[in-house]
Amino acid sequence: xxxxxxxxxxxxxxxxxxxxxxxxxxxxxxxxxxxxxxxxxxxxxxxxxxxxxxxxxxxxxxxxxxxxxxxxxxxxxxxxxxxxxxxxxxxxxxxxxxxxxxxxxxxxxxxxxxxxxxxxxxxxxxxxxxxxxxxxxxxxxxxxxxxxxxxxxxxxxxxxxxxxxxxxxxxxxxxxxxxxxxxxxxxxxxxxxxxxxxxxxxxxxxxxxxxxxxxxxxxxxxxxxxxxxxxxxxxxxxxxxxxxxxxxxxxxxxxxxxxxxxxxxxxxxxxxxxxxxxxxxxxxxxxxxxxxxxxxxxxxxxxxxxxxx
Amino acid sequence: xxxxxxxxxxxxxxxxxxxxxxxxxxxxxxxxxxxxxxxxxxxxxxxxxxxxxxxxxxxxxxxxxxxxxxxxxxxxxxxxxxxxxxxxxxxxxxxxxxxxxxxxxxxxxxxxxxxxxxxxxxxxxxxxxxxxxxxxxxxxxxxxxxxxxxxxxxxxxxxxxxxxxxxxxxxxxxxxxxxxxxxxxxxxxxxxxxxxxxxxxxxxxxxxxxxxxxxxxxxxxxxxxxxxxxxxxxxxxxxxxxxxxxxxxxxxxxxxxxxxxxxxxxxxxxxxxxxxxxxxxxxxxxxxxxxxxxxxxxxxxxxxxxxxxxxxxxxxxxxxxxxxxxx
Numbered sequence: 001x002x003x004x005x006x007x008x009x010x011x012x013x014x015x016x017x018x019x020x021x022x023x024x025x026x027x028x029x030x031x032x033x034x035x036x037x038x039x040x041x042x043x044x045x046x047x048x049x050x051x052x053x054x055x056x057x058x059x060x061x062x063x064x065x066x067x068x069x070x071x072x073x074x075x076x077x078x079x080x081x082x083x084x085x086x087x088x089x090x091x092x093x094x095x096x097x098x099x100x101x102x103x104x105x106x107x108x109x110x111x112x113x114x115x116x117x118x119x120x121x122x123x124x125x126x127x128x129x130x131x132x133x134x135x136x137x138x139x140x141x142x143x144x145x146x147x148x149x150x151x152x153x154x155x156x157x158x159x160x161x162x163x164x165x166x167x168x169x170x171x172x173x174x175x176x177x178x179x180x181x182x183x184x185x186x187x188x189x190x191x192x193x194x195x196x197x198x199x200x201x202x203x204x205x206x207x208x209x210x211x212x213x214x215x216x217x218x219x220x221x222x223x224x225x226x227x228x229x230x231x232x233x234x235x236x237x238x239x240x241x242x243x244x245x246x247x248x249x250x251x252x253x254x255x256x257x258x259x260x261x262x263x264x265x266x267x268x269x270x271x272x273x274x275x276x277x278x279x280x281x282x283x284x285x286x287x288x289x290x291x292x293x294x295x296x297x298x299x300x301x302x303x304x305x306x307x308x309x
Numbered sequence: 310x311x312x313x314x315x316x317x318x319x320x321x322x323x324x325x326x327x328x329x330x331x332x333x334x335x336x337x338x339x340x341x342x343x344x345x346x347x348x349x350x351x352x353x354x355x356x357x358x359x360x361x362x363x364x365x366x367x368x369x370x371x372x373x374x375x376x377x378x379x380x381x382x383x384x385x386x387x388x389x390x391x392x393x394x395x396x397x398x399x400x401x402x403x404x405x406x407x408x409x410x411x412x413x414x415x416x417x418x419x420x421x422x423x424x425x426x427x428x429x430x431x432x433x434x435x436x437x438x439x440x441x442x443x444x445x446x447x448x449x450x451x452x453x454x455x456x457x458x459x460x461x462x463x464x465x466x467x468x469x470x471x472x473x474x475x476x477x478x479x480x481x482x483x484x485x486x487x488x489x490x491x492x493x494x495x496x497x498x499x500x501x502x503x504x505x506x507x508x509x510x511x512x513x514x515x516x517x518x519x520x521x522x523x524x525x526x527x528x529x530x531x532x533x534x535x536x537x538x539x540x541x542x543x544x545x546x547x548x549x550x551x552x553x554x555x556x557x558x559x560x561x562x563x564x565x566x567x568x569x570x571x572x573x574x575x576x577x578x579x580x581x582x583x584x585x586x587x588x589x590x591x592x593x594x595x596x597x598x599x600x601x602x603x604x605x606x607x608x609x610x611x612x613x614x615x616x617x618x619x620x621x622x623x624x625x626x627x628x629x630x631x632x633x634x635x636x
Contacts, residue, residue: 203408207471209368211422212395222410301455302411 008293012286019282020071020275024064027271034080034269054080054272067275076276081268087276091258095280097167098250098257102242105177109184110235116185117192118224124197132189139186148179148252165254176253180246184238191234195227202226229300236292240285313377314479314511315342315365320374322357322364326586333585334360336535337374339612342479347505347512349526349543351519351558353582357535358515359403362481365513366398367391378479396426399472403484405464409456409471415442416452419471426475441470444507445500462493469500479511486521494518498525519562523547528618531555534585534593537612541619551621553598554578592624600625 033056042050051057055066070077076087120132155175156164166172199205200223208218247259254260258277265273322335334357342348350358363369365376367383376383383394399422402408409418419438423429429437439449445466456464465485472480482501486494498521505512516522522529523543530540531554539552550556560576580597583589589596595605604624612622 203402203404204410206363206368207400207402207408207468208410208421210366210395210400211471212392212425212475213421225412226410300412301414302457 008290012290015286016279016282020068020279021064023275023278024067025060027269027274028060028063030269032269034271054078071279076279077272079265079270079273081265081270081273087272090261090273091276091280094256094258094261097255098246098259099242101173101176101250101255101257102180102246104173105180106184106238106242108177109181110188110238112181113185113188114192114228114231116189118196118219120189120193121196121200121227122219129193132193136186136189139182140190142182144179144183144246144248145252147182148175148249151175151179152252165252167253167255172253172255176249176255179249179253187234187238188231191231192227195230196223199223199227229296232292232295232299236288237285240281240288312343313341314344314379315340315513316375316377317341317365318375318377320361320364320376321372322360322369323372330586333535333588335364335371336588338532338535338537340530340537340540342511342513343527344478344511345505345509346527347514347525349522349529350513350515350532351517351522351529352532354517355582355585356532357585358517358532359483361532362400362483362513362515366400366481367394368400392426396475397477398479398481399475399477400481400483401465401468401472401485404488405461405468406456406488408468409464411456413455414452415454415456415459415467418456418467419452419474422471422475437474441473442467444473444504445470461489462497465489465493465497466500469497469504473504473508476508477510479513481513481515483515484517485514487516487518494521501525519547519558531558534582534588536593536622537620538594538622539620540612545619549619551615551619551626552594552623553600553625554594592622 034050034054048057055063058066067077074088076091079085079087079090082090116132116135120129123129152164152175155162162174163169163172164175205218205222208222209215213221247263249255250257250259251263261273262277264270265277317338317340320335320338321333324332324334326332336357338357338361340348350361352358360369364371367376367386371384374384378394378398383391386394409415413421416435416438419441420434423434423437435452438452442449442451447463447466447470451459451463451467456467459467465488468485485501486497489497501512501514502525504510512525514522514525526543528541529543529546531538531546531552533554539546539550539555546555547559547562550559557576557578578597579599583593583596589606591607592598592601592605592610595601598605602625608624610622610624612620615621615626
């Protein structure tokens with residue numbers, strides 16, 4: 001077991017290193033630099049001072065080693081666009097906002113999605129199934145920006161019940177949560193439906209019925225437990241999505257989350273900010289995968305045993 | 310006390326087969342099972358043996374007909390009464406790999422039925438699980454293992470222990486050995502026989518393995534396309550099969566020394582089994598039967614008692630079963 005964990009962590013570090021390196025060189029190969037937008041108006045001397053400050057006058061490989069050295073010490077550098085703010089503090093400031101909106105959306109969306117999926121599986125080929133599948137297809141096909149504008153138009157402009165955008169009060173979260181959660185509802189409804197239909201066909205469900213268990217107990221104890229397992233896999237990437245924020249949604253509702261900053265830093269060639277956020281995303285993703293694998297082991301005895309050997 | 314534990318009357322189970330068709334998996338089956346005996350049910354794959362067994366246990370809701378268990382019609386039972394019946398009638402499934410919940414330990418699987426039907430405290434419960442495991446020839450420490458850690462034979466023993474957990478009177482053994490390795494089959498069958506003697510169990514033993522059915526059964530029923538075509542004592546059916554289909558089945562049993570048995574020719578059967586969705590009119594076997602005449606297409610043959618305790622559903626097996634031989 002310990003050997004397995006160490007092995008996994010080594011792989012994790014290797015992946016992170018690769019991601020950081022590739023991002024570094026990709027970023028630098030984009031034409032332009034942080035000063036590109038105002039370069040024409042700035043005096044030559046100011047530019048040179050600027051480059052020198054961020055080490056951009058150095059050869060690329062030196063910059064690379066310097067960056068990597070910082071990374072080892074968990075120092076992601078200073079934002080170029082917002083002088084004086086470190087990338088780490090920016091991430092620490094913006095990611096909880098994304099986490100709050102996305103987390104709420106994920107929890108509510110997953111719960112509703114699982115319930116709808118169950119209903120669809122249990123009422124297969126009857127009207128509840130068709131309704132759920134219709135919702136699921138809508139959720140999977142309607143682009144977020146369409147749904148977001150629709151919500152803003154209906155609930156903010158026409159009905160005036162909710163603010164169209166902004167941040168600060170709980171009421172600001174309602175629309176973004178609906179927009180973000182809708183995707184989860186669609187994904188989980190479809191996933192749970194097919195997974196439950198599969199489980200319902202298993203003999204051990206019949207065994208449970210033969211034991212005399214009530215239908216409720218059969219569904220909750222045997223069918224649902226076994227059907228949720230595959231959903232754990234997609235849940236991991238969903239969790240990452242929560243922290244990385246939804247770029248479009250955050251932009252449309254003016255939510256000061258990490259997604260909003262990520263987009264603006266890419267637009268402004270804020271090298272350190274882009275690098276930092278990307279590494280943060282990658283680390284989060286890899287850690288989540290590790291967590292999911294462990295959760296899987298707890299949930300599924302078959303995997304637990306296999307990895308022991 | 311009535312000697313019959315189970316009486317099945319005109320039991321039907323139809324499934325919708327799409328496009329307005331129905332699949333008649335079990336079609337007017339009549340049979341009785343006496344206390345303490347084993348009734349073997351044989352037939353080809355897809356002939357409705359399993360559906361028949363499951364419908365008798367009310368795992369499937371019958372389309373029509375009655376199942377009388379210990380003098381009581383169980384078709385309409387609900388709630389507590391149904392629960393009582395489920396305690397007394399259990400099933401052992403064919404596939405020991407998929408019939409055990411992969412997320413539960415063996416102990417939990419065995420004890421789950423007891424939790425529903427019996428009020429044991431934790432100590433009694435654990436003791437009972439250990440006793441059941443022992444009685445199927447396994448050590449009690451298997452209770453903490455998971456199904457995937459066991460071999461097929463061990464799993465099937467767990468399946469048996471699970472069925473026994475609620476002290477049933479009647480067990481449907483639904484092809485309990487067909488998924489097992491040949492070397493394990495005999496062990497499991499002998500275990501079933503031993504448990505029957507010890508606990509006075511009544512079995513409905515569903516199988517397509519004729520030799521095994523002969524070994525374990527007191528009486529044997531033969532099914533073809535959802536209907537029972539012949540039913541009689543186990544010795545009788547192997548020695549004097551009357552229905553043309555049964556004859557073909559029996560001639561297909563491999564014998565240890567074919568040379569010594571030279572007189573017995575192997576009968577051939579023509580064609581394929583028709584689809585149960587479009588079963589032939591009248592006698593379902595007529596399309597493949599060499600004795601078929603007009604009446605076979607028009608009338609469904611009733612299951613008649615031809616000699617004592619020997620029931621056949623065939624228009625041409627009149628009072629004397631020898632008739633065909635001369636024909």
